[in-house]
Amino acid sequence: MRRLNQALVALAICALVSSCGLTASNAIMKVQRGMSQEEVSQLLGSPDFRRFDNGSEQWEYTTAANKVIIIDFIDGMVTNMDSFKAIVTPPPVAVCPPNEIITVAPPSQPDHSGPHRPRHKAMNPLDFENLYKKVRSKAFKDDQLELLSVGVVNNYFTCKQTARLMSIFTWDDEKMKVLRMVSDRIVDRENGNEIVKTLDSLFKQDDARKILGIKDRW
Structure with a gap:
């Protein structure tokens, strides 16, 4: 009987992990234009961030894999969805000695107006x-x-x-x-x-x- 209970617990854990995987990978594909906020909540749960302006509203989700999902609503209905990989920027590391104040002069603006302005490589x-x-x-x-x-x-x-x-x-x-x-x-x-x-x-x-x-x- 004890072994049966252990097996049932293990099966429940597997089912829970499988359902989480579905939310992270497949539920996004089920979001369609015209869905209600309630239907989106059933698929993705509550948003991590919520914004609204006049008649529009925006929900933002962040997955464990650092994927950001943005869903726009107008009058409670889905009008647009965007998903992309979040850029994780490491925090700056302080290297100055304690109690020492260093004044850094702002860099001068390069002159790009003349015919011989330097060439730089554009953002990839x-x-x-x-x-x-x-x-x-x-x-x-x-x-x-x-x-x-x-x-x-x-x-x-x-x-x-x-x-x-x-x-x-x-x-x-x-x-x-x-x-x-x-x-x-x-x-x-x-x-x-x-x-x-x-x-x-x-x-x-x-x-x-x-x-x-x-x-x-x-």
Whole structure:
């Protein structure tokens, strides 16, 4: 009888592990456009993070394998889902002696406006895709801009990549903030029209041309 009870406990544990594996790997594929929040909860459980703005709502899940799942709802119904591998950044390590204050002067901005500006290698497609998805996953514009300001440090971009980052935002003023943030790190300004055409306002287009050093409209 004791052996039978042990076998039943082992079987229950196996079933529990199997059900967890289903949630992590297969349940995501069952999320469909038009599902209700209750149906998503039955598949994935309660979200780790929840955001809402006006009539839209966003749920965020993080799996044990560091996969991030973003689900958007409008009026309680699924309208969009995105999943990607989270970028885990190790915490900085302090190396300064105790009680010692070190003042670090900010680096001077490199001059990229002249014909002999240095050439840098643009961000590789995989790292750029991770940055793009992380910025896009934020629910609020201020959070998106703040995350992007961190992501551009020590990275360089093509005009096409810059235009794609700008496309995350709806209004020209927000797009121009992105352009000013990235402008000193664009490696192929000769393709600047890729950026200009993302803007609707003719005035903003002219401002973008000035930033990129494009003299003529055509």
